Amino acid sequence: MSRKLVWRAEGRLFVAVHAAQDPSRIEWSDYVRTAVELSTREDPRVYVVSYGGGPNGAQRAELTTALAGRPSPTVLLTASRLVKTSIVVLNWFNPKMTAVGLREHHLACKALGLSPQESDRVAAIRRELEEELGISEGSAAQATSAL
Numbered sequence: 001m002s003r004k005l006v007w008r009a010e011g012r013l014f015v016a017v018h019a020a021q022d023p024s025r026i027e028w029s030d031y032v033r034t035a036v037e038l039s040t041r042e043d044p045r046v047y048v049v050s051y052g053g054g055p056n057g058a059q060r061a062e063l064t065t066a067l068a069g070r071p072s073p074t075v076l077l078t079a080s081r082l083v084k085t086s087i088v089v090l091n092w093f094n095p096k097m098t099a100v101g102l103r104e105h106h107l108a109c110k111a112l113g114l115s116p117q118e119s120d121r122v123a124a125i126r127r128e129l130e131e132e133l134g135i136s137e138g139s140a141a142q143a144t145s146a147l
Contacts, residue, residue, distance in 0.1 A: 004053055006129045007031060013114075014038045014046045014072075015122055017129040018053035028059045032066045039070040045112045046074035047122050049102070050083050051135060060089075071096055075108040 005023035007016035014035065023031065038044045055063065074097040076087060087099040100107045105126075109119040130136070 003027065003133060005031060006132045007034060008125050008129060009034055009038050010121070010125065012038075012041055012044050013118060013122060013125070014044060015125040015129060016046075016048045017126065017133060017135070018048070018050040019133045019135065020052040022053045022056060023059070025059075028055055028062065032063050035063060036066050039067055039072055044072040045114060045118075046072050047108060047112065047126070048074065048076045049126060049130075050076060050078040050080065051102075052078075052080055052083070054083050054086065060086075073112055074098075075100060075111050077102050077104060077108055 002019075004019045004021045005016065005027045007014065009015075016031065035046070038046070076083065076097070076099045078084060078099060079102040084099040087097055098111050100111070105123055106119070109122060114122065
């Protein structure tokens, strides 16, 4: 089974990339465990990229319950209007969450208050995670035009 969601936590940074398909129950549960661990770190920042996939309602509820009032500043990069709309719902539980366009890395990093070094590191981690999912520059452009 191919992965649909990959992530990496490094220092206060948590970078995740969703493929075009939604994450499996197992992937999501593992992701939530990592998110909870990160939420205990000092001043965490969450950078999420979605090429169309994302959690379903039950999975969003699982994350909200697990974080139990400890939401971290989060930016979601996506070209999907549907995914951006879901952020409106999530804002009830995490008012520190915002959505920007898939290619608006600098705006995302500014919203998270990242240093130039952190911004560069997030960009590098994002590229590595996209490679793990088989997302290349060309396939990313195709995915965004299909949304």
